[in-house]
Amino acid sequence: MLRKFKIDKYHAGIVPESTLFKTLRYLDTEKIETPFLLIDKDKVREKTTMIGRNIKNAKVFYAVKANPDIEILRFLNGLKMGFEIASEGELEILSSIGVEPSRIISSNPVKSLKFLKIAASCRVNHFSFDSMEEVNKIAKFIPDCNVYVRLSVPNEGSEWPLSKKFGVELDDALSLLSYAKDSGLNPVGITFHVGSQCTNIYNWNIALDKAKTLWDISRKKGIELRLLNIGGGYPIKYTKNVVSIEAIEKNVNSLIFERFPEDIEIQIEPGRAVVGDAGIFVSTVIGKAARGDEDWVYIDVGVFNGLMESVGGIKYSYIVEGSRQARSRKQWTIAGPSCDSFDVIDKNVSLPEPQVGNLMLVLSSGAYTVSYASEFNGFSIPKTILI
Numbered sequence: 001m002l003r004k005f006k007i008d009k010y011h012a013g014i015v016p017e018s019t020l021f022k023t024l025r026y027l028d029t030e031k032i033e034t035p036f037l038l039i040d041k042d043k044v045r046e047k048t049t050m051i052g053r054n055i056k057n058a059k060v061f062y063a064v065k066a067n068p069d070i071e072i073l074r075f076l077n078g079l080k081m082g083f084e085i086a087s088e089g090e091l092e093i094l095s096s097i098g099v100e101p102s103r104i105i106s107s108n109p110v111k112s113l114k115f116l117k118i119a120a121s122c123r124v125n126h127f128s129f130d131s132m133e134e135v136n137k138i139a140k141f142i143p144d145c146n147v148y149v150r151l152s153v154p155n156e157g158s159e160w161p162l163s164k165k166f167g168v169e170l171d172d173a174l175s176l177l178s179y180a181k182d183s184g185l186n187p188v189g190i191t192f193h194v195g196s197q198c199t200n201i202y203n204w205n206i207a208l209d210k211a212k213t214l215w216d217i218s219r220k221k222g223i224e225l226r227l228l229n230i231g232g233g234y235p236i237k238y239t240k241n242v243v244s245i246e247a248i249e250k251n252v253n254s255l256i257f258e259r260f261p262e263d264i265e266i267q268i269e270p271g272r273a274v275v276g277d278a279g280i281f282v283s284t285v286i287g288k289a290a291r292g293d294e295d296w297v298y299i300d301v302g303v304f305n306g307l308m309e310s311v312g313g314i315k316y317s318y319i320v321e322g323s324r325q326a327r328s329r330k331q332w333t334i335a336g337p338s339c340d341s342f343d344v345i346d347k348n349v350s351l352p353e354p355q356v357g358n359l360m361l362v363l364s365s366g367a368y369t370v371s372y373a374s375e376f377n378g379f380s381i382p383k384t385i386l387i
C-alpha cells in the first residue's frame with residue numbers, strides 16, 4: 001500500500017522535490033521502525049560541490065559534529081572532503097575509515113589532553129587556539145605544529161550563536177600569536193565563526209575586517225600569516241528562505257581578494273550546510289490530546305532523541321501522512337515521546353490533522369539532530385540511513 005502525504009508547494013520550497021520523492025519511495029518499500037533519519041546522498045554531493053566553489057584557494061573541511069554517522073563520513077571521504085574535528089572520538093572514526101591526517105584539522109580552541117595526545121600520534125597538524133594555556137598544552141604534545149588564533153566576531157543574526165564561548169579580541173589575538181611563536185609553534189593564521197545558521201551576510205564583512213586588521217598588525221610584528229579559516233555558519237532552509245551560499249561566498253571572495261595577499265590559503269568548515277537540508281527525520285504520531293485550548297500532537301522523536309535544537313529556536317517544517325482530513329488545518333503543539341515537560345518541540349504549527357499511527361516527516365533535520373541524541377527515558381538513538 002502506498003503511503004499518502006499531504007505535500008504542498010511550501011514543502012517543495014524547503015526541500016528539493018527529488019529528496020522528497022526519494023524519501024517517499026523509500027517509505028513505500030522499506031519497513032523500519034521509527035524514528036530514523038534519512039539522508040539524501042545526492043543532495044549531500046550537490047552541497048559539497050557548491051560549497052567553496054565561489055571562493056578562490058578554498059579548501060572545505062566538514063565539521064564532523066553536525067552528523068558523525070560513519071556512512072556519511074565514508075561518503076564525504078569518497079568525495080575527498082576535509083574534516084574538522086574536536087575530539088578523540090571523531091578522530092578515531094576518521095582514522096578507522098582511512099582519512100589521511102593532512103585532510104583533518106581541529107578548530108576547537110580548548111582541546112582535551114587526551115585528544116591532543118591521540119592527535120599527535122595520528123599526525124594531525126592544524127589546530128586553533130585562543131588562550132595561553134592552550135598554547136602551552138599544544139606545545140607540549142605537538143611541538144612545531146601549525147596553529148591559528150580564534151578571533152571573536154559578532155554572531156548577531158545567527159540562530160545558533162557561538163561567539164560567547166570562544167574567541168579573543170585583536171590585542172589578545174596578536175599577543176597570543178607571538179606567544180605561540182615564542183613557544184615553538186608555527187602560527188599560520190586566523191579563524192572565526194560567525195555563528196551557526198547565520199542569515200546575516202554582514203557578519204562575514206565584520207569578521208573579515210577584523211581578520212584583516214590582525215593580519216596586518218601581525219605582519220608588523222614579524223609574524224607572516226598564510227591561512228584564513230572562515231569557520232562555518234552557512235545557513236539552510238528550515239521554514240523560510242535564507243541568503244544563498246553562492247551570495248555569501250561571492251561577497252566573502254571579493255572581500256578577501258580585495259585586501260589579503262593573492263596566495264592566501266582559505267579554509268571553510270561547514271557542518272549544517274553539508275548535511276542539514278539533505279536530511280528528513282521519519283517519526284510516528286504516538287498520541288494526541290486537547291489541553292485547555294491547545295491541541296497537542298506527540299511524535300516518537302523529541303528534544304532528547306534528535307530535535308534538541310528546537311529548544312534553542314530552530315523551527316522545522318513538517319509533512320503529515322494521510323490526506324483525508326487534509327483540509328482541516330489547525331494550530332498544533334508538537335511534543336516528543338519522553339515524560340519530561342522540556343520535551344516540547346514547537347508551538348502554533350499549522351498542520352492538517354495528524355492521525356495516531358501515521359508518519360510525520362521533519363524536514364531539514366540532517367544536522368545537529370542525531371548527533372545530539374541521548375537515550376533519555378529509554379528511547380533509543382535513531383539510526384541514520386543514506387538513500
Ligand SMILES: *Cc1c(COP(=O)(O)O)cnc(C)c1O
Pocket residue numbers: 063065066084107108193195196197231232233234269270271272273
Ligand atoms: C560547529 C563548528 C563548525 C560548523 O558550523 P556550522 O554552523 O554547522 O557550519 C565549524 N567550525 C567550528 C570550529 C565549529 O565548532
